[in-house]
Ligand SMILES: [Zn+2]
């Protein structure tokens with residue numbers, strides 16, 4: 001598999017001089033399975049726009065485009081109406097998501113493209129689009145990749161995905177709050193182990209864990225309960241899950257490149273001081289990893 005990052009930001013796109021290094025687009029990743037001409041995309045933040053343009057330039061590369069959506073908060077679907085393959089009859093696009101309050105995803109794409117919010121509705125899509133519901137605890141297979149999902153500690157119905165192929169694995173876990181006891185201030189490993197059991201099991205031994213690190217620990221105290229994580233809790237979680245690599249992801253829109261450098265170095269230092277057996281790297285647009 002090859003993992004490619006197209007958008008790294010939480011909440012809202014932040015283009016500009018101060019965000020060139022890590023990028024300003026909201027979440028989107030691509031996993032190239034290397035077989036069966038199937039594209040696998042996770043989340044449709046604004047990063048998906050450029051990816052869509054790349055795919056339409058080479059329309060014969062893929063027989064099918066699969067989009068998995070973690071949830072329908074704005075930052076994870078903002079790019080969907082700007083995904084060029086949807087407007088091209090050459091493409092087959094399957095969009096996977098959970099069902100929310102009994103509604104399938106087509107209901108929400110419909111809503112997103114209502115005339116109050118967008119000039120054209122989804123009937124304009126020329127691609128062969130199918131909306132598919134993910135079933136709890138049921139794996140799917142796409143392009144030779146086995147994909148499982150689990151609900152995260154975020155708004156109800158938010159999913160994390162684990163993609164396995166040939167003994168290699170990537171977990172995409174954003175948006176997620178690593179739970180720990182508020183009274184402790186600084187998260188403790190034991191507490192993280194006790195309060196995140198199901199999610200730790202889901203990530204167990206993965207090669208790459210792409211995890212929500214929206215805040216530095218210093219900025220986190222008044223954000224507890226918002227469904228996002230700080231860098232130190234994420235590092236403890238990754239270590240407890242025995243992940244090999246932690247990829248920092250879903251940065252706060254308030255953080256410029258300098259602040260993300262700080263977030264990264266602080267995380268690295270914490271890992272070194274505490275002898276945690278994980279490697280840590282910051283996500284940036286264009287990051288490509290071969291597994
Ligand atoms: Zn988000």
Ligand SMILES: [Zn+2]
Pocket residue numbers: 071073154155175
């Ligand atoms: Zn969210």
